[in-house]
Amino acid sequence: MARIELEMVVKASPAACYALAMNTQAHVDSTRQTGERVIDGPSSGQLAFGDVVTWEARHLGIRQQLTVRITAASPPHYFRDELVRGAFKTLRHDHYFEAVAGGTRVRDVFEFSSPFGVIGYWFDRLFLKNYLARFLQVRNAALKYQLEAGAAA
Template identity: 40%
Template sequence: MVRLEEVTVIGAPLERCFDLARSVEVHVKGNRHWGEQAVALSGVTSGLVGLGERVTWQARHFGVRQTLISEITAMDAPRFFQDTMIRGAFKSMQHDHHFRTLADGATEMRDVFCFAAPLGVLGRVAEVLLLRQYMTTLLRERNAVVKQVAESNEWRKYLLDAS
């Protein structure tokens, strides 16, 4: 199993960052070049994902169209939420999102992302040689978009009409 941890400091209020991290549209914006989208196979396809809700994601990774179903399996708004893969290409995947207000009023967003590849020893080799860096890049790009949206007026586009 691989454990990644990323910390992003965002010059915006805690609640805004928490909600943007749960926005389907912001997630898609942060993963656009993989063609990621929420599809209507099951669950939520837009807005803010809440506790117990699922999203079916489709994207192209390594030249292959993949489908992943994730569910929000824990939430302590606005400090924490967890999404867990219900079905997908990984043996397992869990993403913990932690938020806290810093002394200067900025928000620290800390991601703990754990995953395991299938296929035993072959999967472990793939984790070390390829997947660790690939998933780190994906996570950093997504977080950069959350930060950019939260620190600009663009956040209003995603949150004022969100439910």
């Protein structure tokens, strides 16, 4: 299984960061580069423990669907979404929100594997890991901007 860890500090409270990360519209807004949208499940408002959402987006030039479930939640500090159905063999995304001086440390731990055996192992590490890390960085930057622009307003 491949693993990506990202971290940033946001000038907002853990509660604000958690709420935005669990908001479906914020997710759509932060993934404009892939045209992500909800095609099944809660399509507006806040997600919560147990919710199942199917997202559709264009990744690597291919329109794909990914169904995830919120399998753990400890507001406002942590939640996990996990693959139910989609292009991966496994996918777990842990989201952590820790109060620090000046705001919140937001940390993502994203673990995945593709369903292609040995070929998938190398594909994950040589290509897909970099692609997904960049995707998550762009998404996180958009969420950070929303949080900090809102705090400044």
